Amino acid sequence: MKGSFLLLSTTVAFQCLVFGGKDKRPKPSPFNQGYVSNALGTDESWWQFRGPRGDGHAAAVNLPKNWNESKNVTWKTAIHDRGFSSPVIWGKQIWLTTATEDGRKLFGVCVDKNTGKILYDLHLFDVENPQAITPENSYASPTPVIEQGRVFLHFGTYGTACVDTANGKVMWTRRDLNCDHEKGAGPASSPMLIGNKMVVHVDGRDVQYIIALDTATGKTVWKTPRSLDYSKIPVHHRKAYSMPFLAPRGNGHQLVSPAGRGLYSYNPKTGKELWRMRHRGWSVAPRPIYGQGLIFATVDRDRPELWAIRPDGNGDVTDTHIVWSEARGMPQRCSPLLVDDLLYLVNRGGIATCLEAKTGKLIWKKRLKGGYSASPIYAKGRIYLFNESASATILRPGRKFEVIATNILASQPLLATPAVDGNAFIIRTGHHLYRIEDD
Secondary structure (H helix, E strand, O other), X not given: OOOOOXXXXXXXXXXXXXXXXXXXXXXXXXXXXXXXXOOXXXXXXXXXXXXXXXXXXXXXXXXXXXXXXXXXXXXXXXXXXXXXXXXXXXXXXXXXXXXXXXXXXXXXXXXXXXXXXXXXXXXXXXXXXXXXXXXXXXXXXXXXXXEOOEEEEEOHHHOEEEEEOOOOOEEEXXXXXXXXXXXXXXXXXXXXXXXXXXXXXXXXXXXXXXXXXXOXXXXXXXXXXXXXXXXXXXXXXXXXXXXXXXXXXXXXXXXXXXXXXXXXXXXOOOOOEEEEEEOOOOXXXXXXXXEOOEEEEEEOOOOOEEEEEOOXXXXXXXOOOEEEEEOOOOOOOOOOEEEOOEEEEEOOOOEEEEEEOOOOOEEEEEEOOOOOOOOOEEEOOEEEEEOOOOEEEEEOOOOOOOEEEEEEOOOOOOOOOOEEXXXXXXXXXXXXXXXXXXX
């Protein structure tokens, strides 16, 4: 997870670079056109929250099994101030955000993935009167999203910046995507890329909408208000901290978008609402995923419930499209992981659960040590679960609970979901960024 409420950024975007008014747009990849592949290429970048498809799957074939502060650490780089955003990677660059503890200064940091050297440390925004937040969140919790030539650094209501990755210069900014998360909460929803659009949620106590910006200019392409009547809903139940996910719909695709008291689906090209579901929850954080013909989405924070949803339908489908649901031990923060026909989940209290994806049948449930905010990662026969004290439990996926190994970096906070680069983990802790790989 990228902070207290975040989980939260699913298509690879090779977008336009505009030079001297001439549009030089590379031909979109199949991902960029909305194609969802079941195969991961080994050269794919970790360009968004939870990787190339946004589902926690990595193409790595030899991620490390054992590490600590003195073993298999290629480099360790101090990151100033405070942030829970996850790292994203393109080419040789790693990008993440950070902020002063009082939220008055917001930064984007770029690190060389091979050496750990800081390439850019950009002071992007000043904030005159930031709202107070809980110690469990930061003012730099939304995860950036990156493409060829551009990185998008988002701080929720406090600002969004597009930066040229070749020279560190700001290409455009937006500071009008404002909402009230109330004292103690703070921003957390991460952006995602779809073709030449950057899409992000704005779900506060005062306004609730989803918006798409042109990646080259930052101008609004479409903006769609949430269709529920929030005037009749308590103000603190109108908030959410999740991000959208691209899922199939017939021969096309849809944006599955969790919000306060509702789960929505939109046409990614136009922003038109396709369907919605009502739920009782608010401050929703986990990002949905898709597989086995179903959408899997978590609703609510206080009493989290996982829904398995048919991806078709129109209008209000609350009473018709929930295939199964589960409310016992479901995650408040961590997004679900689907490997073959099984779902793996871990809640804040360390309860790990395995469910049959098509039916919701319980396969196993075990307690792990510590609390969990980071979402799980899968790569070649291993599931990696990182707790909030920088301890990682590695499981073998399957119908039998099996621990392969446990590892810990010197006890320190870890709330950001790690990234994967080749056969290495890029891990962000409270004050450092690590590259961990086998010697």
